Amino acid sequence: MAAAIYSLYIINKSGGLIYYKDYGSAGRMDTNDSLRVASLWHSMHAISQQLSPVSGCSGIELLQADTFDLHCYQSLTGTKFFVVCEPGTQHMESLLKYIYELYTDYVLKNPFYEMEMPIRCELFDINLTQAVQKDRVAFLGR
Amino acid sequence: MQFFGGSEISPSPPVPTASGNNGHMMYVFNRNGVCLLYREWNRPLRTLNAQQDHKLMFGLLFSLKSLTAKMDPTIAEKGNLGVPQLPGQGCSFHSFRTNTYKLSFMESPSGIKIILVTHPRTGDLRDSLKYIYNLYVEYVVKNPLYTPGSPIRCQLFNTTLDQYVRGIA
Numbered sequence: 001m002a003a004a005i006y007s008l009y010i011i012n013k014s015g016g017l018i019y020y021k022d023y024g025s026a027g028r029m030d031t032n033d034s035l036r037v038a039s040l041w042h043s044m045h046a047i048s049q050q051l052s053p054v055s056g057c058s059g060i061e062l063l064q065a066d067t068f069d070l071h072c073y074q075s076l077t078g079t080k081f082f083v084v085c086e087p088g089t090q091h092m093e094s095l096l097k098y099i100y101e102l103y104t105d106y107v108l109k110n111p112f113y114e115m116e117m118p119i120r121c122e123l124f125d126i127n128l129t130q131a132v133q134k135d136r137v138a139f140l141g142r
Numbered sequence: 143m144q145f146f147g148g149s150e151i152s153p154s155p156p157v158p159t160a161s162g163n164n165g166h167m168m169y170v171f172n173r174n175g176v177c178l179l180y181r182e183w184n185r186p187l188r189t190l191n192a193q194q195d196h197k198l199m200f201g202l203l204f205s206l207k208s209l210t211a212k213m214d215p216t217i218a219e220k221g222n223l224g225v226p227q228l229p230g231q232g233c234s235f236h237s238f239r240t241n242t243y244k245l246s247f248m249e250s251p252s253g254i255k256i257i258l259v260t261h262p263r264t265g266d267l268r269d270s271l272k273y274i275y276n277l278y279v280e281y282v283v284k285n286p287l288y289t290p291g292s293p294i295r296c297q298l299f300n301t302t303l304d305q306y307v308r309g310i311a
Binding site (some may be wrong): 006007025026027029033036037040041043044047048049050051052053054055056057058059060061062063064065066067068070084 | 166167182184185186187189190195198199201202205206208209210212213214215216217218219220223233234235236237238239240241242243245259
């Protein structure tokens with residue numbers, strides 16, 4: 001049962017990286033690279049909507065690369081959450097929805113948080129660390 | 143390379159992963175980004191003219207490839223984002239899925255890119271794309287009247303392709 005999550009990104013509606021956490025990928029990305037990758041993903045997500053053969057496309061949900069899977073969830077307000085995980089990892093949609101819940105509870109309801117700005121909330125960090133643990137992820141699938 | 147393994151020139155097609163006419167369209171690009179072939183079977187929505195559409199598709203694939211090469215969590219030394227890479231170099235991707243379509247992608251060692259857009263619920267099409275690559279080799283590359291790098295106009299290739307895609311997706 002592999003459920004290794006390599007990293008998590010949260011980007012705001014204009015493509016700026018507001019949260020990045022690495023859970024042990026080889027060669028951690030530096031700040032500049034993570035910002036570039038995040039905004040590149042934002043653009044690719046938008047282009048994929050333009051290329052849809054049928055109407056009503058809301059962008060890439062899953063990207064399957066040779067060595068990883070990327071699952072993306074876009075909230076109604078345009079904030080995108082995406083995780084990089086091992087190929088074939090299960091329950092990632094529910095994990096992302098759960099992370100969105102944590103975000104609304106511990107970030108958006110924090111009176112000191114400024115919208116669209118990098119997330120620095122201790123409670124969010126603590127709860128997130130618990131959520132991405134292997135057994136918890138498996139629990140989300142039930 | 144797996145493309146050249148085995149003695150069979152044209153192996154039998156892989157087992158279909160879905161049934162019914164779920165194929166939307168297909169693109170073939172060469173390594174210079176020239177669209178060699180564009181086929182469409184079912185495309186109700188068209189936001190751009192054909193040329194712009196092909197450019198946008200090639201740009202999307204190019205950028206997604208540099209993104210996956212940079213993001214690869216298994217390799218420590220990945221180089222800089224956006225540096226052009228040779229076919230087969232760096233971590234590539236084989237498909238992505240949105241709520242309305244699934245795009246499967248294959249790149250041959252010579253830089254031929256085959257893109258198949260299907261219904262989002264289609265299964266893994268990697269073997270099918272390899273089979274399509276074989277069709278390309280058989281009907282296009284081996285055609286003495288075909289000039290490499292020019293748009294594909296081979297009747298036999300088109301009909302075989304149509305027939306095959308209707309069967310798989």
